[in-house]
Amino acid sequence: HLPTTITILGKEYPTDDYTNIPDSILSRLAPSPTLPYTSNHPLALLRDQIEASIGPNYTPIQATSPVVSTELNFDDLGIAADHPGRSPTDTYYVNRDTCLRTHTSAHEVQTFRNKHERWLLTADVYRRDEIDASHYPIFHQVEGAAIFAHEDYAPGGKVERECIEMERKLAGANFEIEDVVGLSEAGGYQSHHDPREAALAVRHLKATLNGLALDLFGERHAFDAAQKGGGSEPLRVRWIPAFFPFTSPSYEVEVWFRGKWLEILGSGVVQQKTLDKAGVPDRLGWAFGLGLERIAMVLYSIPDIRLFWTKDPRFLGQFASAPTNQVSAAGGKAPSTKASKPKLLTFKPYSKYPPCYKDVSFWLPQERKFHENDLFEIVRDRVGDLVEDVVKIDDFVHPKTKKQSLCYRINYRSMDRSLENEEVNQLHSDVLNRLVDQLAIEIR
Numbered sequence: 001h002l003p004t005t006i007t008i009l010g011k012e013y014p015t016d017d018y019t020n021i022p023d024s025i026l027s028r029l030a031p032s033p034t035l036p037y038t039s040n041h042p043l044a045l046l047r048d049q050i051e052a053s054i055g056p057n058y059t060p061i062q063a064t065s066p067v068v069s070t071e072l073n074f075d076d077l078g079i080a081a082d083h084p085g086r087s088p089t090d091t092y093y094v095n096r097d098t099c100l101r102t103h104t105s106a107h108e109v110q111t112f113r114n115k116h117e118r119w120l121l122t123a124d125v126y127r128r129d130e131i132d133a134s135h136y137p138i139f140h141q142v143e144g145a146a147i148f149a150h151e152d153y154a155p156g157g158k159v160e161r162e163c164i165e166m167e168r169k170l171a172g173a174n175f176e177i178e179d180v181v182g183l184s185e186a187g188g189y190q191s192h193h194d195p196r197e198a199a200l201a202v203r204h205l206k207a208t209l210n211g212l213a214l215d216l217f218g219e220r221h222a223f224d225a226a227q228k229g230g231g232s233e234p235l236r237v238r239w240i241p242a243f244f245p246f247t248s249p250s251y252e253v254e255v256w257f258r259g260k261w262l263e264i265l266g267s268g269v270v271q272q273k274t275l276d277k278a279g280v281p282d283r284l285g286w287a288f289g290l291g292l293e294r295i296a297m298v299l300y301s302i303p304d305i306r307l308f309w310t311k312d313p314r315f316l317g318q319f320a321s322a323p324t325n326q327v328s329a330a331g332g333k334a335p336s337t338k339a340s341k342p343k344l345l346t347f348k349p350y351s352k353y354p355p356c357y358k359d360v361s362f363w364l365p366q367e368r369k370f371h372e373n374d375l376f377e378i379v380r381d382r383v384g385d386l387v388e389d390v391v392k393i394d395d396f397v398h399p400k401t402k403k404q405s406l407c408y409r410i411n412y413r414s415m416d417r418s419l420e421n422e423e424v425n426q427l428h429s430d431v432l433n434r435l436v437d438q439l440a441i442e443i444r
């Protein structure tokens with residue numbers, strides 16, 4: 001029943017008993033990742049923040065096609081043939097030798113081979129997984145790495161100087177690092193590494209990623225604490241032992257955020273086998289990988305991972321920097337949040353139920369001043385939370401009478417049910433009556 005070939009992004013591949021990519025995934029494959037490069041998209045804001053934090057020494061790289069060999073995705077990284085992640089229950093296979101990358105680490109070998117020594121690569125990654133608010137078969141990762149020549153590890157050399165510089169910045173921050181991982185729990189140094197050099201690589205890794213955690217979460221954490229009147233609780237970060245076949249020692253980093261430990265990344269000292277494969281056996285260094293969606297969901301309070309895929313302007317508009325003249329039912333003018341820094345953006349949930357637009361067009365009275373906030377207040381007072389927004393759509397002055405006419409569009413929409421026509425008609429007619437009574441306007 002299965003066709004003998006499958007065409008992906010213009011290339012034909014033979015199929016076999018491993019082939020398991022459904023059309024729903026095939027139709028969404030692109031030659032390069034899109035969401036983290038879409039302007040005003042929260043994943044792009046977060047990628048920008050990460051690139052800014054890690055700094056200009058690290059080359060930003062946009063990955064290409066998600067179709068990779070199983071050699072790059074698994075074998076070159078020491079992921080054994082019987083590793084559960086390789087099973088077709090967990091991975092999308094084009095065929096036995098080719099899959100959709102399951103992590104950005106699939107590009108470590110190529111990127112090192114291309115002589116990049118410090119880099120940050122962003123890609124869409126694919127995993128067969130459970131369905132819930134925080135899992136989606138397509139998500140995005142950023143992989144970062146830094147490798148150095150042995151001479152850079154000399155006492156007082158480049159690596160040590162950079163560590164001291166980064167640690168100095170961290171020492172001045174309101175920041176608490178829990179770092180009690182035993183070396184053996186984390187997998188130990190690789191036997192062929194000079195332990196002094198490996199220790200310095202770990203120190204460089206920790207200083208870099210502690211700085212990243214502070215840049216991503218520090219301001220948000222301080223702002224939340226201040227809102228609660230909690231003063232200056234430090235941002236807490238902890239390092240816990242981990243296991244990855246392609247790093248040793250290996251660590252996961254967690255941040256204490258809004259009452260929970262949040263795992264933000266996996267990291268470690270790159271296995272020498274990987275660097276040998278990449279043709280840079282004389283280098284030693286570290287790598288990390290993080291998932292963009294989970295971090296963006298917490299940082300920006302995005303409740304459902306599917307929202308990243310919506311084209312709804314009610315979602316994307318909230319991550320745009322340009323203010324609009326809408327008034328939101330949630331209270332307050334929208335522009336104040338939009339003008340704030342991306343880091344402190346908080347998503348305001350909107351309704352899944354259909355909108356119902358009703359316009360009100362009217363002549364202003366000539367004898368008294370009109371302020372649109374009075375109109376908004378009347379609408380809110382009568383309609384309450386069943387109004388989503390009110391937008392001015394027309395404004396003109398009659399050339400003869402000099403009378404001014406305005407038109408506002410009211411969007412009636414509930415957060416939790418579909419509104420009946422009759423109910424909206426009643427609300428709208430009450431609003432019109434109140435506007436006439438209280439603002440002395442003349443409905444057109």
Ligand code: PHE
Binds near residue numbers: 104
């Ligand atoms: N690739 C790992 C994952 O997806 C993360 C990782 C990257 C760990 C680099 C160590 C080094 O979970």
